[in-house]
Amino acid sequence: MxxxxxxxxxxxxxxxESELFRxxxxxxxxxxLEISAAQNWPKKTCILDTSHTLYTxxxxxxxxxxxxxxxxxxxxxxxxxxxxxxxxxxxxxxxGCGTHKVYYEALEDSEVLCIQVPLMKEWxxxxxxxxxxxxxxxVQKMNVLERFIINVALEDIPTRLARLLYNNMDKSSRQxxxxxxxxxxxxxxxxxxxxxxxxxxxxxxKEEGILEVSRNQITITNxxxxxxxxxxxxxxx
Amino acid sequence: MxxxxxxxxxxxxxxxESELFRxxxxxxxxxxLEISAAQNWPKKTCILDTSHTLYTxxxxxxxxxxxxxxxxxxxxxxxxxxxxxxxxxxxxxxxGCGTHKVYYEALEDSEVLCIQVPLMKEWxxxxxxxxxxxxxxxVQKMNVLERFIINVALEDIPTRLARLLYNNMDKSSRQxxxxxxxxxxxxxxxxxxxxxxxxxxxxxxKEEGILEVSRNQITITNxxxxxxxxxxxxxxx
DNA sequence: CCCTCAAAGCTACCTAGGTAGCATTTATAA
DNA sequence: TTATAAATGCTACCTAGGTAGCTTTGAGGG
Numbered sequence: 001m002x003x004x005x006x007x008x009x010x011x012x013x014x015x016x017e018s019e020l021f022r023x024x025x026x027x028x029x030x031x032x033l034e035i036s037a038a039q040n041w042p043k044k045t046c047i048l049d050t051s052h053t054l055y056t057x058x059x060x061x062x063x064x065x066x067x068x069x070x071x072x073x074x075x076x077x078x079x080x081x082x083x084x085x086x087x088x089x090x091x092x093x094x095x096g097c098g099t100h101k102v103y104y105e106a107l108e109d110s111e112v113l114c115i116q117v118p119l120m121k122e123w124x125x126x127x128x129x130x131x132x133x134x135x136x137x138x139v140q141k142m143n144v145l146e147r148f149i150i151n152v153a154l155e156d157i158p159t160r161l162a163r164l165l166y167n168n169m170d171k172s173s174r175q176x177x178x179x180x181x182x183x184x185x186x187x188x189x190x191x192x193x194x195x196x197x198x199x200x201x202x203x204x205x206k207e208e209g210i211l212e213v214s215r216n217q218i219t220i221t222n223x224x225x226x227x228x229x230x231x232x233x234x235x236x237x
Numbered sequence: 238m239x240x241x242x243x244x245x246x247x248x249x250x251x252x253x254e255s256e257l258f259r260x261x262x263x264x265x266x267x268x269x270l271e272i273s274a275a276q277n278w279p280k281k282t283c284i285l286d287t288s289h290t291l292y293t294x295x296x297x298x299x300x301x302x303x304x305x306x307x308x309x310x311x312x313x314x315x316x317x318x319x320x321x322x323x324x325x326x327x328x329x330x331x332x333g334c335g336t337h338k339v340y341y342e343a344l345e346d347s348e349v350l351c352i353q354v355p356l357m358k359e360w361x362x363x364x365x366x367x368x369x370x371x372x373x374x375x376v377q378k379m380n381v382l383e384r385f386i387i388n389v390a391l392e393d394i395p396t397r398l399a400r401l402l403y404n405n406m407d408k409s410s411r412q413x414x415x416x417x418x419x420x421x422x423x424x425x426x427x428x429x430x431x432x433x434x435x436x437x438x439x440x441x442x443k444e445e446g447i448l449e450v451s452r453n454q455i456t457i458t459n460x461x462x463x464x465x466x467x468x469x470x471x472x473x474x
Numbered sequence: 475c476c477c478t479c480a481a482a483g484c485t486a487c488c489t490a491g492g493t494a495g496c497a498t499t500t501a502t503a504a
Numbered sequence: 505t506t507a508t509a510a511a512t513g514c515t516a517c518c519t520a521g522g523t524a525g526c527t528t529t530g531a532g533g534g
Contacts, residue, residue: 069383071391074522078390080383095376100383131368135375139332142379146306146317146337149386153315153429154308156520183481192390197521199483215530216481311492393490420511434491436513452500453511 008033011113014061018086020133028127035123036113041065041106048103057094057120060087063110067102068189077189080148081141082107091138093117107182152192158201160191162229165211169220181216205229245270248350251298255323257370265364272360273350278302278343285340294331294357297324300347304339305426314426317385318378319344319416328375330354344419389429395438397428399466402448406457418453442466 015021015029024032041063047053060083067081067089080102083089092100094117115123124130151160164187184202185195202218205211210225211218220226252258252266261269278300284290297320304318304326317339320326329337331354352360361367388397401424405416416424421439422432439455442448447462448455457463 069387069391071387074391076391078387080386091376092380095373097376097380100380102383128365128369131372132365135368135372136332138372138375138379139328139334142375142382143329143334143337145379145382145386146339149317149382149389150306150308150315152386152390154306154311154313158520184483185481194522195482196484196523199481200521203483213482422511431492432511433493433514436511437491440513450512 007038011036011038011061011111014086015059018059020086020088020130020137022133023129024127028123031126032115032123033113035119036115039112039114041110041112043106043109045106045110046103047105052114053090053102053104054093055117057091057115057117058089059113059115060085060089061111061113063106063112064108065089065110065112066105066107066186066189068105069102076194077185078192079186079189080145082190088137091134094120107186157191157193157197158204158229160193161187161198161201161205162210162226164191165218165220166226166230169223183216244275248273248275248298248348251323252296255296257323257325257367257374259370260366261364265360268363269352269360270350272356273352276349276351278347278349280343280346282343282347283340284342289351290327290339290341291330292354294328294352294354295326296350296352297322297326298348298350300343300349301345302326302347302349303342303344303423303426305342306339313431314422315429316423316426317382319427325374328371331357344423394428394430394434395441395466397430398424398435398438398442399447399463401428402455402457403463403467406460420453 011033012029015032021029021032036059038061041047052058062085065083065087066079067083068077068079070077081087089104090102151163155163182190183195184198188195188198191198202211202213205226206213208225210222210229211220213219248270249266252269258266258269273296275298278284289295299322302320302324303316304320305314305316307314318324326341327339361371388400392400401416416427419427420432421435425432425435428435439448439450442463443450445462447459447466448457450456
């Protein structure tokens with residue numbers, strides 16, 4: 001990597017804070033940075049080509065990246081993950097698990113470290129302890145996926161939407177962190193439905209006094225009512 | 238472990254064939270068996286108590302075990318995984334990822350090795366290479382989950398059912414392996430719907446000449462028609 | 475400043491799939 | 505054997521959510 005010293009420090013310190021590289025020596029961390037290429041992905045950059053997804057491993061330094069699947073038959077997106085600081089992708093290609101087809105899009109300006117898969121494999125071989133961290137990380141992600149699938153398969157859309165809002169709300173400030181500023185279409189992709197349906201239920205929530213909408217921003221006005229949405233389940237049947 | 242020599246050999250050889258323990262020394266594998274307790278879970282045994290799920294790690298030697306979530310509000314099951322020989326569970330508890338609530342049920346008589354989580358952690362610490370195998374294994378499972386969620390969120394039930402049948406059919410013999418003998422209710426749990434709906438579509442498939450039904454057994458009569466079900470998607474809209 | 479386009483709001487329609495209920499068949503056990 | 509329970513097949517009903525199409529709003533760029 002050939003960059004300014006300040007940038008380098010910035011990357012270095014971010015990696016230090018990551019649980020993935022916590023037990024890696026300073027020396028090894030520097031070696032990792034040596035084989036990395038830093039890239040800036042501006043907002044709305046869409047990464048589609050396989051050189052990125054199949055042969056490159058990525059570390060997200062700052063920003064927000066959406067991992068999604070595209071279904072051509074009904075023209076719909078499904079967001080599998082929202083990656084934040086210190087997330088890594090794509091472990092699938094790292095493990096030679098080649099058949100999964102996902103796309104990436106930067107939802108905010110993002111700094112990304114790119115590492116060729118063979119180089120990364122080499123580095124991991126010399127730092128075998130990271131396998132443990134990666135395992136822990138992957139299991140956590142799998143837990144997220146597991147809950148996701150249970151939601152999509154067993155819960156109706158008002159419940160899923162309420163859960164999405166609730167989970168992403170900072171309980172004290174009632175502000176949103178990760179899903180702040182997303183369009184209804186993006187919200188739909190996050191819970192497995194379309195923008196029209198999301199909009200419909202947001203209007204319902206508004207009427208019920210759960211939230212208020214003001215240009216590109218959803219504000220929860222009654223957190224208790226929101227929470228009730230999660231618990232009521234389908235008892236109306 | 239205190240068992241007959243033959244059983245011991247049987248377990249040992251099964252583990253040797255597992256990709257999870259491929260690079261483990263004979264000595265370590267014996268140590269693993271030493272801290273294991275062998276159990277036989279008869280068909281339809283349902284494991285619910287947390288001593289099994291939360292504090293014990295399991296290796297499935299022979300048999301078939303269903304990992305499922307139960308939703309009390311609408312009284313429905315969702316099968317997340319069908320575990321076969323040499324599968325392991327539950328990695329979540331091993332990684333201290335305590336919040337996932339799943340149940341286990343033996344669909345066939347199963348031989349299981351049970352290992353206390355602290356002992357397993359100790360053993361893994363002395364055999365750090367297994368973290369790599371476990372990582373690879375977990376990533377593969379995650380890939381399965383990822384495809385599952387895409388199916389459930391974006392595809393209709395005829396497609397999901399057709400895919401389930403197709404994936405679990407031995408293409409040459411047209412026999413089923415893993416889902417053979419499952420009830421419509423079980424099939425529903427595998428694709429995220431109810432038995433009534435599964436039955437409805439099986440009747441449709443029958444009328445279309447895709448399959449035949451004879452007491453607890455589904456036989457595909459036209460594999461091409463079945464495959465078309467997968468590809469036609471929702472073009473009828 | 476206006477122009478453009480995406481996002482949001484809303485109406486109307488339709489169908490896949492969830493539900494309820496029952497009758498029939500098959501399996502398991504007493 | 506009979507009895508009990510489970511699995512299957514089938515009917516009828518209903519509603520959540522997908523779709524189409526349009527208007528309104530507002531943000532960002534020239």
